[in-house]
Amino acid sequence: MNTAHYAHWPVGLPHAITTPETSLYVNLQVSALRYPDKPAVVFYDTVLSYARVHEDVLALAGYLQKECGVKRGDRVLLDMQNSPQFLIAFYAILRADAMVVPVNPMLLTEELAHYVADSGAKVAIASQEIFPRVAPLLRETSLQKVVVAAYADSLLEPTELNVPDFVRAPYAVPAAPGVVPWREALAARHTPGEHLAGPEDLACMPYTSGTTGKPKGCVHTHRTVMFNAMATPTWCGPVVPDNVALAVLPTFHVTGMQSVMNALVYSGGSVVMLPRWDRDVAGQLITRYKVTSWTLIPTMMIDFLSNPRLGEYDISGIKLVAGGGAAMPAAVAQKLLDLTGQQYLEGYGLSETMAASHINPRQRMKQQCLGIPYLNVDSRVVDPITFKEVPQGEVGEIWIHGPQVFKGYWNDPRKTEEAFAELDGKRFFRSGDLGYMDEEGFFFFTDRLKRMINASGFKVWPAEVELAMYQHPAVQECCVIAAKDAYRGETVKAVIVKRAGAAATGEDIIQWAQEKMAAYKVPRVVEFVDTLPKTATGKVLWKVLQDQELAKR
Known part of the structure; x- marks a missing residue:
């Protein structure tokens, strides 16, 4: 294992951390006990406290168990845009001892059919603008019940912010067998049974795809999800309940889910959610709720900084701007630095690693760089043919060993076997991405071994x-x-x-x-x-x- 990157390690931070021996749900439970009246979610100008969110999580978990028959290890489809309902549904599924199957809300019926069939989900939780795409699968597949939510139910306070029509729309789904209104599910106020899930239980299954075939489910346990929910804020620091994050990356995707939603719940911070990108509303929310961190993709920052109204917003409180998935153009990164004093923090991860495996250290950030293998992670650059490490500076496949690495592909032992290899007695995930490591131990992306x-x-x-x-x-x-x-x-x-x-x-x-x-x-x-x-x-x-x-x- 190359340790050149240790020279640039954050001061005072150990090379490895110990994660809690609990389910991910317990993070919400603890934050609700510690900070009951503190804002957990901000949705336009509606603020929901940790106590309120936790109450709704328990009610929905009880409904899933007692009315929908959800049992330990069952898969539950979660199909909606960023909203308080997404966070509540996510943690309710975990509280019910089931596994979250988050799906892209842009998917159409034919695409969703694969997710339902492959996961065997009997229950789904969806928002009403998405429900028409889910409805044809109800009772025609394994899907037996769908809890349908209207975002408007989370608009509890008046606002002059620009709220899209699909968010303002009241619940208007016709009654039908198997269709349950969100409000009805919560109003039943069922008490869930004893929470049984532990670190090795199934927690979340984001889908990814390869060069052939249909999307594959990445099996993650509470332990693998917990690691990055804790490690990301620990690395970026400080881990305090006063952090406020702008959640504009989709929370169905592992970056928005882990680096924003789950990281803030772990630390007791506040998540300011936007279901759809709007540069003006983003600026207003940053100003109004004193946002301290923002994880994004470069196209968002390009649009935000080109806004002629930019001067109207106070973005001076932002202490962390981070992202990944694509390189930030140098000119845009410089403008961000000039305006906020913040250097864009880049990282690297995949659905198989439940977000980050590499991040730049804050005191030594390199632009258009994946960063260094961070807490508990061993990463190598390996010849994909010979399976031998390549010399520093040469291109090879990026391999990853760490506690956030998934357990395998759902119901696909052959693909699982192909995705892993052993090196120096350790089991490494083969990322399929090509890159190299410089003399300081920083990783750089060059190409894709897989098509994407x-x-x-x-x-x-x-x-x-x-x-x-x-x-x-x-x-x-x-x-x-x-x-x-x-x-x-x-x-x-x-x-x-x-x-x-x-x-x-x-x-x-x-x-x-x-x-x-x-x-x-x-x-x-x-x-x-x-x-x-x-x-x-x-x-x-x-x-x-x-x-x-x-x-x-």
Whole structure:
């Protein structure tokens, strides 16, 4: 294990920390006991205390157990945007001894069907604007009950902030078998049974995807989730209940879930939630609620700093601006530094590591750098063919060993076996990302061993998009690659061989795709070709097409 990075370790912080031997839910329970009247969640101008949130968590957990039949180890789908209901539902599922299956609220019915079938979820919790996509699966799959929430139920105080119509909309889902209004579930005030889940119980299963096939569930226990919920605020520090975080990254995704929501619940801080990005409302909330930390993706900061109304907002209280998933442009990072005195803190992690495995130390931050292996983590750069470590400065695959590493892919022992390898007697997760380590032990990303497109922080897996594209009657062959996009960084491009006689245009195919998949996956660019480059065995040479696209830049 290379320890060059220890020279830049935060002063006074040990190289490893001990995490609690409890379930993740206990973090909320403890914060509610310590700070009952303190704001847990701010939603526009509604402030919910830790005591109020905890009461609702217990009520919903009781309903899940007693009315929905949720048992220890069951999977419960959670499909909604950032809101108090998301946080309450997340912790209620854990309190019911079940496992949270967080899904992207942009997914459509056909995509959701896979998550339900694969996880075997019998119960889902969804917001009402998403429910129409979930409804066709009710009773037609394993899904038997859906608790449906209206965000408006969390708008308890008047506000002049710009609240989107879908947030203001009152509950309007028609009564139907298996459909339970959120308010009704909470009003029942069922008391949950004894909390049985411990560190090794199932806690959360975010889905990711690979180069082939459908998305895969990453199995995380309370222990693996707990580690980063505690380690991230410990690293970024200080861990005090007075921290206030702006939650604009989606909480269904591990970064927003762990680095913001769960980290703040662990420390007793306040989470200021926005269900949809709005640069003016973000500025107003930062000013009004004295936000101290903000985790984001670069496109948000680019938009925020270009706002002509920026001078109206007091952002001087921000003491930490962090993120990952894409490099922050140097000019934008400099403007942020000039305005706030804060250097953008970059980190690196995956769904398989429940957010961070590498973060820059605050006293020695390098830009466009993944950072160093942080608390309890051993990371190596390894030749993906020989499985031997490469010399410092050479490119190889990033391998990770640490307490936040997942247990495996749900119901997929073959993929699980492929994802791990042993080195020096330790079991390492093979990230599939290529990078190198400099002389100071900092890691840098160079390329992807796996195929993946990063569109504004959303990970798009070409194989998944290709499977959907083949459903179009005009598509004979399709290869999906990344194309440059001035705003999103990367966007989705489909290179298509049309069927003989097909008259579909690129716009026709794009419009069709908008009805079949989440918006971030939809190809923004379609190119028609006569043939796709292939190997002698007929496998499409996607790398050739990707390299050709890169050459155009």
